[in-house]
Each structure stands twice: as C-alpha cells, then as structure tokens.
Amino acid sequence: MPVFSLRRAAWLACLAGAFVLAACNKPDPAPAEAKPAPVAKEETVPAKNPEDKEGDDKPAEAAEAGQLKLSAEEIETAGIQVEALAAQSVADQVVLTATIRANQERIAHVAPRVSARITQVKAKLGDNVKAGQPLALLDSMELGEAHSAYRQAQSQLALAKADFERAQKLKAEEIISDKDFLRARSEYEKARASLRAADDRLRLLDAAHDESEAGPVSVFPVKAPFAGTVIEKSAVLGELAQPDKSLFTVADLSTLWIEANLFEKDLGRVRVGAPATVTVSAYPGEAFQGRLTYISSTVDRETRAVQARVEVPNPDRRLKPEMFATAAIATAATTEALTLPQAAVLLVNGQPTAFVREAGGFEPRAVEVGDKVGKRIVLTSGVKAGESVVVAGAYALKARLLKSQIGDAD
Structure with a gap:
C-alpha cells in the first residue's frame, strides 16, 4: 500500500475519534418540565346502606x-x-302399637226375623240414627199371614165370649144344662188361647197388631236397636232380605276400643284400670286419654303376647275404627x-x-x-x-x- 494512503487513513481515524470524544463531552440539555406520573384508577366500593339487613346475600350464621x-x-x-x-x-310407661276398633259391646247387625222383600231404604251409610229409628221397610207374606191369623182369632174370641156370657145367664135361670154351659166355657177358653198364640207369633216376628195402622199389614220396618252410626249397609231396594243376612251394621262410636298386644315381659308392669294415652298420626301433637279395661287370661302360642284393650271416649268422633294408634300405658313406677x-x-x-x-x-x-x-x-x-x-x-x-x-x- 502507498505511504500516502496509510497516512490519510490514520488521519481520518483520529478525526473520527475526536468527533466522538467531543460528542460524549457535550453538556446535557436542560431537563424538560416533569410531567405528573399517571395515577392508578381507584375502584369505588359502594357505600353500605345502613337500612340493608344483614344476611340478604348470605345467612347470618357462623x-x-x-x-x-x-x-x-x-x-x-x-x-x-x-x-x-x-x-x-x-311415670314409667309401656308403649304399644295398637289398632282402633269399634266397641264390640255397642255394635249391632240389623236383619229381619222373617224373609221379606225390601220396599224402601231409609238410612244411608254414615248416617247417625236414634234408637228405634226405622232403617228400611220390608214386605213379608209370612207376616201378612200372621196378621190374618190374629184377626181371625180375635173374631173367634169375640163370638165365643158372647156365647159364654149368654150361657152364663141361661145357666143362672136353669134354662140350659150343665153340659151346654161347660161346652160354651170350653169354646171361650180355646178362643182366648188361639188369640194369645196369634199374638205371640206376631211378637216373634218382631211385629205387633195395631188396628189403627194404615197400609198393608205385611209391611214392617227394621229399626236401629240403639243410637249410633251406620257403618255398614247391604240393603238394596227390591232385594229379598233373609234373617241370616245383615242389612245394616250400627255402632255406637262414642267410645272405642284400642286393641294391642302386651308382651310377657311387661305383664307385671301394668294393671287393669291404669290410665293410658293414645296418639294417632292423623292428629300429630294431640293425645287422647283412656283407661286399660282388659288383659287377656291367655298368651298367644305363636306371638307370645297377651291381648290388651284400652277404652277411649270419642265424643267428637275424630277417632275412626281401623286407625293405627300408639297406646302408652302408665305403670306404678316413676323415673x-x-x-x-x-x-x-x-x-x-x-x-x-x-x-x-x-x-x-x-x-x-x-x-x-x-x-x-x-x-x-x-x-x-x-x-x-x-x-x-x-x-x-x-x-x-x-x-x-x-x-x-x-x-x-x-
């Protein structure tokens, strides 16, 4: 390379270095007016209304x-x-699961004493009836024949009585013989006996002869034996009623039986006459007061339990037969x-x-x-x-x- 070129290159390098050095030593310009730093945006928390109740968003529980x-x-x-x-x-108690039954001493199956056709049904299922109230009317041929026999016996008695009274007068005047008088008295006694037999037959048929009765004498009512409720009814208009078939079942529901099984281990804890409290699911929170009235004298061979009975008054008829119940029988012990x-x-x-x-x-x-x-x-x-x-x-x-x-x- 020529010497001139080397010198020129060195000179240019020195000039560049001087320029760079001058640039580095140049004083800094006056600082510009400082701008405020950006402020982070603050999240606004809504003020809580003092009227707002606690627990609207979350229950107040710990x-x-x-x-x-x-x-x-x-x-x-x-x-x-x-x-x-x-x-x-x-008071210590024996708690038993029980079933409500109708009072079996106050329940009756009503049926006629003679075969008869049902001509009118007066009582409906669920009716409350009084003692002696007619439940249905029946028409019986046999009863009609019994009334006819009674009337015939009445007529024969009246005739025999008149003959006997006349025979008495004639006998007193010695107009007839003793034989005729005795025959007249015998006929009178026979007529009286026939009337009594006819009357007894009517009473056996649960009927009585009344001359003032209107309508056919073969029609008679079947009546409620006591005040109660009709809990069963099988009487159908026009059907033939038989003495062995019940037409109505009447029950006095003012008292009910609560039947339960008492286990052997509890026999020594209860006595007849002990107070008892009965509850049913139909009336939660309510209790019906009764009394233990019966404990069986025998133990069931299979269940090893003894039948017990609690009697409960039911004046408002709220308890119903066949309901399930719980009976708590009080004992003499306390805890x-x-x-x-x-x-x-x-x-x-x-x-x-x-x-x-x-x-x-x-x-x-x-x-x-x-x-x-x-x-x-x-x-x-x-x-x-x-x-x-x-x-x-x-x-x-x-x-x-x-x-x-x-x-x-x-």
Whole structure:
C-alpha cells in the first residue's frame, strides 16, 4: 500500500475519534418540565346502606362454629323461646302399637226375623240414627199371614165370649144344662188361647197388631236397636232380605276400643284400670286419654303376647275404627328424666335435633328420644340438665339451618 494512503487513513481515524470524544463531552440539555406520573384508577366500593339487613346475600350464621346467629329482633320475630332443662319425675310407661276398633259391646247387625222383600231404604251409610229409628221397610207374606191369623182369632174370641156370657145367664135361670154351659166355657177358653198364640207369633216376628195402622199389614220396618252410626249397609231396594243376612251394621262410636298386644315381659308392669294415652298420626301433637279395661287370661302360642284393650271416649268422633294408634300405658313406677315439648325436637337430615342456646347463638344438637309423655317427649342423650333449649320457634331455626347448608353446597 502507498505511504500516502496509510497516512490519510490514520488521519481520518483520529478525526473520527475526536468527533466522538467531543460528542460524549457535550453538556446535557436542560431537563424538560416533569410531567405528573399517571395515577392508578381507584375502584369505588359502594357505600353500605345502613337500612340493608344483614344476611340478604348470605345467612347470618357462623359456619365455622356450627351455630346460628340471630339478632334480638329476629329472635322476637321468629317467636323463639328457650327453656332450661331440668330433670322431672316421669311415670314409667309401656308403649304399644295398637289398632282402633269399634266397641264390640255397642255394635249391632240389623236383619229381619222373617224373609221379606225390601220396599224402601231409609238410612244411608254414615248416617247417625236414634234408637228405634226405622232403617228400611220390608214386605213379608209370612207376616201378612200372621196378621190374618190374629184377626181371625180375635173374631173367634169375640163370638165365643158372647156365647159364654149368654150361657152364663141361661145357666143362672136353669134354662140350659150343665153340659151346654161347660161346652160354651170350653169354646171361650180355646178362643182366648188361639188369640194369645196369634199374638205371640206376631211378637216373634218382631211385629205387633195395631188396628189403627194404615197400609198393608205385611209391611214392617227394621229399626236401629240403639243410637249410633251406620257403618255398614247391604240393603238394596227390591232385594229379598233373609234373617241370616245383615242389612245394616250400627255402632255406637262414642267410645272405642284400642286393641294391642302386651308382651310377657311387661305383664307385671301394668294393671287393669291404669290410665293410658293414645296418639294417632292423623292428629300429630294431640293425645287422647283412656283407661286399660282388659288383659287377656291367655298368651298367644305363636306371638307370645297377651291381648290388651284400652277404652277411649270419642265424643267428637275424630277417632275412626281401623286407625293405627300408639297406646302408652302408665305403670306404678316413676323415673327422673329430661323432657321437651314434642314440637321442640325436629328431624334434620333424618336425625332428631334440638337447638341449644349458646353464647354465640343457637347450636343444632343431635339428640336421642325416648317415650312420649303427654305432649312432651323424653330425651335420653344429646343434651344435659341446665342447658337452655329452644321450646318454641324451632322451625324457624331449622329453616335457617337448611338454608345455610344449601348455601355452603353452592
């Protein structure tokens, strides 16, 4: 390479380096006016309306503590009341599953005493009837013949009586012989006997002859033997009624029998005359008071049970025959137990539950229950004496509990 070119290249390199050095040492320009830093946009939290009730979005429960928290206003609105549990003397009971039956001493199957055609049906199923009230009218040929025989006997008696009275007068005047007088008296006695026989036959047919009766004498009524209710009816207009076939069944339902099986192990605990409490599913929370009136003298060979009977008054006819019932028969023994009103124990997820008042709220507590004593129920476990348990308003707490469980599931 020529020397001139090398010198020129070196000179250009030095010039470039000087230019670069001058650029680096150039003073910084005056700083521009600082602009404000951008401010992050603040999320506005809506102010809470003090009139809004707590629990609109989520029930006011303390899930972590398993308690239901209610304000004083909510407690008053729900009608919640608590009761401090204390042991009470409770009569020991034998509780039996039973069936309601009609009082068998006050039930009658009504049928005619003679074959007859049904001409009129006066009573309907379910009617309340009085003693002696006609239930149906029947027409019987046999009864008509019996009335005809009675009338004939009456006529014969009247004729025989007149002959006898005339014979008495003639005998007194010694106009007829003793033989004629005795014959007249014999005919009179025979006529009297025939009339008595005809009258007896009418009474056996459950009828009586009445000259003032209007209509055919072959028609007669079948009547209710006592006041009661028609619980069965088979009478059909125009059919032939027979003495061996019941037309109506009348029962006095003012008292009923509660029939149950008493096991051998309980025989020594109950006595005839003991008070009993009967409950049925048709009227929850209600109890019907009765008395044990009968204990069988024999034990069933197969079930090893003894038939027992409780008699219960039924003036308003609310109890019906063939209902299932539970009979609690009181014994002479008493025990100490914790009890609650039956409405205070509710089924929650299939488990009997009571609500206990705690400092933080109301705690649902699973309990085990025993026998029912009147309108109360015995608690065998789950709560202790001295604890405050909800006795009114438990349904409101149950509703809140179920609502909270649904919310947790979501």
